[in-house]
Amino acid sequence: MLYLGPPRDPGAPSVPRVARADLAPDWTARCAALAAEARDPRLCAFYAAGAPAGDTPLGQVELVAVDVETTGLDPERDEIVSVGLVPFDLTRIRASASRHWIVRPRRALDAESVAVHGITHSQVADAPDFTEVLGELLEQLAGRVVVAHCAPIERGFLAAACRERLGEVLEFPAIDTMELEARAHRQPPSVWAWLAGLFGRRAPVPSIRLAAARARYGLPRYRPHHAAVDALAAAELLQAQVAHRYAADTSLAELWS
C-alpha cells in the first residue's frame, strides 16, 4: 500500500527527544572496551578509530550507508553474498566513493536467494571469502556511523561472519532508517513484523519498507536488492528523514542505537 505524498508537518516531530537520548548507549566507552578485547589487527584498528560522542550534532557526523545481501534471513545459518556501502553526510552522498563487494558464502546459494539478489553461482565461485574484504570494509566504516534500513540485518550478519571466521566480536553504532520510519508512524520497531511482511503477510499500513518509505519523501523508485543501490537508497532516505523530521543540530544520540 502506498502512502501518497510526503509528510507535510515538519514542525511536529513525533519523537520523544530527551527520553531516547538517555537510553542511547555510550559508544565511545564501548569502542574502547572492544578495542582492548580484539586481537585481529583489522578489528583493533577499527575500534581504535572510536565512535563520535552521542551529543555530536548530526550535521557533523560522518556516516556510511551499508547494505548486505545474503543467502537467507537467519544470521546463524545464512551467509553474506555481497556488501555495498556509500559514505555520506547530511550535505552530500558520495556515490562516487561507494564500494561493492561480492563474497563467497560457505553455504551454497539456493535458487530462492539468487532470485532476490541476482548474484549467481558463477559470480560467487570466483569471489573472495569475506575475511579477504573485511580489512577494506572496516577501513570504510572506521570512525563513521553506519546507516542501514533494518540495521539488525547488517549488524547480525557482519557480526556472525566475524564470529565464525575470526572468533571476534564486531559491534558498531548504527542508525536504522526503518526504525526512524516506524517511530514516525508510532509503531514499535519490529524486524519480525517486517520479515513477516516479506513472507506474504500483510505489511502494516503505512509500510516502512524501503521503497514505500522512500516514496513518502518523493524519492525515486530504485531496483531493490543490489547492495550498492540499497545502500545509496538508505543514505538518501536518511537525508530525507532528517530534512523532514530532525535537523542538522539534532544530536546523534537521538537517532542511533
Add this chain to the structure above:
Amino acid sequence: MQVEQLEILDFLRAHPPFAGLPEDTLRGVAAAVDVRYYKAGERILEFGQTAEWWFVVRSGAVEVYRRDGTLYNRLTEGGYFGEFGLLRNKRVRFPAAALEDTLVYQIPEPVFTELFENNEAFADYVEIEDRSRLRQVVSRREDANQPMTAKVDSLVGRAPVMLGHEASALDAARRMTEEGVSSLLITDGERGGESGGEDGQEGAPAPRVVGIITDRDLRTRLLAEGLPHDTSVSRIMSTGLVTVAHSQLVFEAMQRMLRNNVHHLPVLRGSQPIGVIALSDIIHHESRNSLFVVGNIFRQQSVDDLAALTADVRACFVRMVGEEASSRVVGAVMSAIGRSFKQRLLELAEAELGPPPVPYCFLALGSMARQEQLIVTDQDNALILDERFDPARHDDYFKALATFVCDGLARCGYSYCTGGVMATNPRWRQPLHVWEGYFSAWIERPSAQGLLDSGIFFDLDGVWGETAWADRLRELVARKARGNSLFLACMARNALLRTPPLGFFKDFVMESDGRHSNAINMKRRGTAPLADLVRVHALAVGSRARNSFERLRDIIAADILPRGRGQDLHDALEFIFAVRVRHQAEDLAAGREPDNSIEPEKLSDFERKSLRDAFQILADAQKFLKFRYQPGRAN
C-alpha cells in the same frame, strides 16, 4: 576502484544530454555523481557562491532564479542547472531552490568541463547561450528546406504490369483493360512476370524489360497504321526506355517526361522496375501544389465552387508542412492563396454587380498583408475609393461589393473579423483623402487606446484595383511615423500588452509569475507580439516592408538593435511560426479543426526547449522596446 551505481547510470542514459555519449564516458560520469536530498523550499544554490557542481534533477522539482529574484526556469526530472556558473567564472549566476522534495545528482565541475569540451553534442545540448542554440535549430531547418522534395517512389501506387514480348497487341489491350492501366512493360521473357517480376521461378533470372507499350502506341502505331490485332507487341512498343530512379524527385520525373515527350516513366530500384508513373499521377500530386491551387481559384465560376476548394487549400498546407517548407514560405503561400480568393471574389462580384462606378482599391490588412497567414485566420479588409466617390450615388454599389466579398470569404474559411475591420463597415469604405486623414490623425495625435483598434491598418496591402493607392498610404505612414516619438511610444506600449510565457513545467505552461495554465495560444503569446514588436521598430526606421522578416532585415540594416538581436528575433519568429504551422497541420491530418492553442503535452522536449529560448528572446526584446520607445526619448 569505481563502483557502477546502476541506478545513476540508467537514469543518465535515459536523459537527453547524456543519451548520445559513448558508453565508457557515460560510465565515467555515472561513477562521479554525488547525491543530495533537498526538502521543498530549501535553497540549493546561492548567487555568487563557488560553482562546484553541475546538477541534474533526479526527482522532484527545482526553481532557478535570475539574480534579481525573478523566476528563470522551473525544472523537473531530467532537468539540469548550474552550467552557467561553471562555464563562466565558476561563481553561481542563477540561484536555485527546491520547489518540491527533490533529489539531485551532482556532477563535479572537472567532469562536467571535460564532458563539455570533448563532446560536441553534449555541449550543444547544454549550451548556455540560449540564442545560439535556437540559431542552430533554425539554420538546420533552413538547410533542410528544399522545394518539391517529394520522391518519385511516393507516387508509385502498384507494381508494374508486364507482358512477354511475343504476346500480341490484342493480348496487350486486353491485359491493360483488365488491369486498368494505361501502359505495360514488355519483357524479354515468355510471359513477362505476372506483376512486379518477383514471382518467376526460384533462381530464374528476373525478366529484362525491353520496352513499354501505352494507350497511345496502340492508337498511333497499330490502329492508325491499319495493322492486325495479332501484331506482336515488340513491333509497336517503344524501346530505348526513358526511366527514373525511385529516389529521384517528382520534379525531376516531370522534367524528364517533358524533355522526352513521354507520358509514362518506369520507376527503377537498381535495375528492377517497381512501377510506372504516368503524367496523370504527377498532375494529381501537383494538384496539392500551391501554384495549382491558386490557378484553380481563378477558374471557379461561383462562390460555391470557391468554397469547395477549402479542402484543396488545407491539403496544400499539409503538403507544404510535410515537405518541411519554412514557415516563412508557408505564410507567404497561404497569403497568396487568400489574396487569390479575394481577387476572384471581386471578379465574380463585378460580374454580378456590373463594373464599379468609380475606381477602388481593395485592401488586405494584418497577417495577410504581412504574408504571414496560416490556416486559421480572420478576414481583415477595407476599401479605398476614388476621390469622385459620392456616397449617395455610389455607396450602394460598394456596400454590395463588400458584402459579396466578405460573405464569400467567410464561406471559404476566412471567418468574419470580430472587430469589424471589414470593407462592409462604412468607416473602412472611404475615399483616399479620408484614409490619409485617418492615418495622419493616428500618427500625429496618437493615443495608445486609439491605436489598439487601428494598429491592424499599419499592415496593409493592395489586393485589387488601384493598388497604387495602398502604396501611397504606406508611403505616408513611413514618412510620418519615423521620428514621431509619441506615436512610436504608443505603438510600443501596445506591443507590450501581450507577453510570452516563461516556458513549460510538467504538462503546463509556466508564466513568469509562476502560475500555470493548460494550453498556450501560440499566436497571441508568440507570433503576434513578435510581429507587433517588429512593426514598431520598422516604423521607427522608416521601413516600407510589409513582411516581418523583411522588416527585420531593414531594422538590422538601420543598426538600432544590440548586435545579434535582430538575428535572434528572426530565429524566434521562424521557430514559433514553425510550431504553429506544424500543429495546425497535425490537427488537419488527424481530422481535427485546427487552432492556435497548443497543450504542452503535444510538444516534444525539443520543441519545449527551443520555444523557451524563443520566448526568452521575445521577452528580452520587449524589455528593449520599452526602454527604447519611452515617451519623450529622442529616437
